[in-house]
Amino acid sequence: MKIIKREDFKAFVNALIKDSGLDVEGVKAKGEKFAFGPLESADDLRLDYDVTLLPPKKYFLPQYEQLLKFDLSHPFSVDRPEYPRRKVVIGVHPYDIAAIRQMDSYFLDTDISANYLRRRKNTLIIGCDVMKVQEKAFFGSMGTGVMHSGYDLYLTDLGDRVAMEIGTEAGSDLLRYAKNIREASPVEVQKVKAMREAMAQKASRGLIVKPTGWHDLLEKNYESEVWKKQSDKCLGCGTCTLVCPTCFCYDIQDDLNLDLKTGERLRTWDGCLLRKFTEIGSGEVFRDDILDRYRHRFHRKGRYLPDRLGFVACVGCGRCASQCVPDIADPVNLINMLFEASPHLVQDSLSDPHTVRTDLQVIQTGDDAKMLHMPQAATIKRVEKLSAKETMFEITLDSGKTLGHTPGQFVEVSIMGMGEAPISVSSAPNGKSFEIVVRKVGDVTSKIHTMKAGDKVGIRGPFGRGFNVEGLKGRNILFIGGGIGIIPMRSFINYVLDHRKEYGEVTILYGCKEPCEMLFSKEVASWSKRDDIQHKRTVDKCPDGECWDGDLGVITTLIPKVKFDPKTTVAVVVGPPIMYKFVNRELLKLGVPEENIVVSLERRMKCGVGKCGHCQINGVYVCKEGPVFNYRDLKNLPEAFK
Amino acid sequence: MKPKVAIFDFASCEGCELQIVNLEEAIIDVAKLVDIVEFREAMKESSDDYDIAIVEGSIARPIDEERLKKIRAKAKILIALGACAHLGGVQRLGNRFSPDENKKEVYHMARPEDISDGNPYFKEPRHRALDEVVKVDYTIPGCPINRVEFAKVLVALLTGKKPPIPDYPVCVECKKKENTCLYTVGGVCMGPVARGGCDAICPTYGGECEACRGYVSHPHEKAQMDVLAKYGLTAEEIMNRKTMFTSRYTEKKGGE
Structure with a gap:
């Protein structure tokens, strides 16, 4: 531990501010409260604050952050954001240091975010002890009142002096801006330790359950x-x-x-x-x-x-x-x-192994950090209108590589200026191109409906967990598709038909509201002609004047009309939420084991990489652990079929 | 061909139109995107030939209704501009009283025959939002509008995107700006139920939010009223906050 006199500490902060290569941020008064902000003078720094309005997370995950720049006057031009400037953040309390370490573990664990990593690596953290406890704080109860790492430097305000602990080499290096530093005496070390522990004690608020x-x-x-x-x-x-x-x-x-x-x-x-x-x-x-x-x-x-x-x-x-x-x-x-x-x-x-981890290591990463939100250029090769609302697009990646997807996976389709939409891949993985079927519902999907062969889109992915095509080889498969559920399911159906000999008995049931909503009508018609599969299709109703050669009634009415062995058949069910309720109930009644029912769910998969939080079903990320799930794994998630 | 835009006003202070003028250099970019064929506040030309009508103000009298319907018939797209067009404006508070009471209060020096229903300019004024009279395609809320948002809506319309009017409370932008919550320093605010998109400009400068952009689509009104009561407001004070810009919602429920 080092000791520096208050006026020398001020000079140190002012020297940091003077360095034009550094952005110096610190805690300042904001009205009656406190906030981190750019420091113009060491006099503005308030190490006696209780808590800031916003945590320092804003330096690593800013309120608004550019993920990419684009220019529509070129066929497909996207650019990385500018590299963040080097920053020093002064006055980070220990509980906020603990939070930053949790953030590290979130953004630097798997699918490392390059945006986050760049900011994190370019920001030095100068921590400080809590001098005044905010009324509602309870970091003492959470074990985050004392941090032994996670900072570059750490300060304790001793009135006329400031104690400094060095956390990293980069922190030690910062001390070249400081003058008149001496080693702390054992008494001073003891004093700091006692203050720190007393403060953590103070910030405990009668939390009954640890x-x-x-x-x-x-x-x-x-x-x-x-x-x-x-x-x-x-x-x-x-x-x-x-x-x-x-x-x-x-x-x-x-x-x-x-x-x-x-x-x-x-x-x-x-x-x-x-x-x-x-x-x-x-x-x-x-x-x-x-x-x-x-x-x-x-x-x-x-x-x-x-x-x-x-x-x-x-x-x-x-x-x-x-x-x-x-x-x-x-x-x-x-x-x-x-x-x-x-x-x-x-x-x-009440116990479990989890705690408030404060010992998380900043994961050292080099080249494996990715611009997670950077799409790759792709070209629309063919457009085919399937129904009033759905259109199929055949797409190739401009890199010349294949998408490399598993049936059931999805991609994020990007139209610059409009946004991104998660769309399931509806083709089996064969050949250079892949197909998506897009229903016109929002900005991105409406825009893509106006596009033609030769137009460029951005693609990220494939994402998520698809169907277990390998593991199901040799098994009997019963496909039950409702409405646009047939779109992701088709990638698996076609895979099975391409490798027909490798699977057991195959049955395909497909239902829509009306005949005009039936997708892939040519392929569907060809299923009837095959003698190596069973196929039935139905519509809820057939308006006057429309032709229909299949059954009438909801999809569940088809189940008793086909032969399959409930004990040995794997049911693949994809459709609107209401369909799962009835179809799954029917299948379970017939004796299909829970683990043999496979479903694909739709949620708001915004980032595709398990970071943005939108697609969660309870604790499960649909974009990572789904969209294909085993019914057995979902039935204990109250939010799954709500 | 650039789409032709006409900008009109009804009962309002024309402050929202002023915000368009206040785009300053960006208005040159706007003029590159659209042909402004009528804009009384900024130019002398007028035209009956337009694709997009942008309309400020509330609709009060039969003559206003008639004029708005004519505009609607000519425009392919009609945009309500600002709180008066969106909600009926502050002037809607007058709907609590009869037209006669209002006239007596405001025009008490006038000769009765001048302000009677026989004069179309004084006939039965009842303030309504545009969409209570004609179909409105898009709304740019606010008192006044946020001019940055105005430009974004224009860009969205020209590129076939849904106009980016947020449906989250003012608190979201207020927190992102790291403002001190007025409730924590002895104030009150309608921010938790009011529609954001204004960048929390009032709380940023210490003023309370009065929900000039209306409510979010699913406001937690009861929780909000409980909070106002908890913070010591009387029933009348709560009502005042609730009706400043948003009496439209209360009127609908037959509350007034």
Whole structure:
């Protein structure tokens, strides 16, 4: 530990500010509150602050961040954002350091975000001890009051002197801007240690269940009345998520300039408390009820992220608690209420291996960091209108490579200036090109409907987990497709038909509302002619004047009309949400084992790489673990078939 | 061919049109995208031939209704500009009283025969939003409008994109700007139910949000009213906040 006199410390900060190659940010007063902002003088730095309005996450995941630039006057021109400038952030409290380490683990774990990594690597963190505890803070209860790493330098304000601990070589290197540094005496070291521990003690607020027990408590109280009681007061304003240092969800928007040529794709903070968070192109909102959104936030922090990354995603800063107007966001209150509302639970019985991890290492990454949101150029080769709303596009990647997808996977289709949409690949993996079928519902899908052969689109992916085409070889397969569910399913059907001998008995059932909605009509007709598969098709109704050669009635009515052995057949079911309810019930009744029912689900897959948070079904990321799921794995997820 | 745009106004302060003028150098870019054929506040020409009609103001009298219907019949696209066109404006508060009461209060110096229903300019004024009279294709909310948003809507229309009017509360942009929440410093605010897109300009400068952009599509109104009560507002004060710009919603429920 080093010691520097206050005036020398000020000179040190001013020397940093003077360096034109550095952006120096620090805690400053903002009205009656505090905020991190650009420092113009060491006099503005307030190391005596309690908490900042926003956490320093804004330096690593800015409120608005350019993901790419584009220029529509060229066939397909996308450019990386500019490299972030080198920054020093002064005055980061230990709980916020803990949050940054959690953020590292989130963005630098798998699918490393190059945007995040660039900012993280170019930002030095100067931590500081908490001198004044904000009323709602509870970092003492969360074990984040004392950090032993995660900073480059660490300060403790001793009045006339400032104690400095060196965390990294880069931090040590910063000291060349400082003068008159000496080693701390053992008394000073002791004093700092005592102050620190006393402060952590002070920031404990009677949290009944320790963070190690949150997972259990939340899991056992998913249906608790507390959720309704609290969420009835919720404004749905999103504040709790926006001010949280461990909320990372984001939205992506395109912004086209007035020249109608140039523009940028932006990433901006989003929050799961906002109603639009789970809305998909067709207008369906998967967490429409505020109760579901309110509950999701706590479960993501106490259960879903712990399951995924091994830590409770709350560091006890108290920002949500102090900024929630109806005062329902406070984790201490919520956890205590849940515990008190479930008298059958014994405090000590609540345990699990998760804790608030503060020892996460910054993952050292080099070239494996990717511009996760950078699409590759692709060309539309062929356009075929399939119905009033659906059109098929055959696409090749300009790189000459094949897409390399598994049937059931999806791609993010990009139209610069419009945005991106997740679209399932509907062709089997054969040949250089792939096919997607697009239903006209939103901006991107409407725009692509105006495109023709030769036009350029951007493609990211393939993403997600597709059908287990290899594992199902030799098995009997019953395909049940409803409406546009046939689109992703077709990639698997065609794969099976291409490798017919490698599979057992194959049955295809396909249903639509009306004959005019039937897709791939030529292929469907060819299924009837094959003697190595069973096929039946149906429509709910056939309006006068339309021709129809199949059955009449909902899709479930086809099931008893075909022969299959429920014990040995794998059912692949893809369709609208309502269809799953009835078809799955029917299949289970017939004795098809749960693990033999395979479904594909639709959610708002915005990023495709498990970061933006929109597609979550409880703790499951549809874009990573889905869209193809085994029914057995989903039935315990209350949000799956809601 | 560039689409022809005409800009009209009804009962309003014309401040939203002024925001278009205030685009300053960007208005040159706008003029490259569209032909402005009528814009009373900024030019003397007028025209009956237009594709897009941008209309500011609330519709009060039968003569206004008639004029708006004519505009609607000529325009392929009709855009409501600002809070008056979107919600009926502050002047809608007058709907709480009878036309006669209003006239007595405002024009008490006038001769009764001049302000009677016989004068079409004074006939039965009841303020309504445009979409209560004709079909409105798009709305640019706000009092005044956010001119950056105006430009974005124009870009969206010209490129076939849904105009990017947010459907989240003002709190979202307010938090991103790292403002101090007024509730935490003894104030009150309609931000939690009010539609964002204004970049939280009022709270940013210490003013409370009065929901000039209307409510989000699914406002948690009851929670909001509970909060106002919790923060010490009387029923009348709550009502005032609720009706400043948004009496339209209350009127619909037959509350007034």
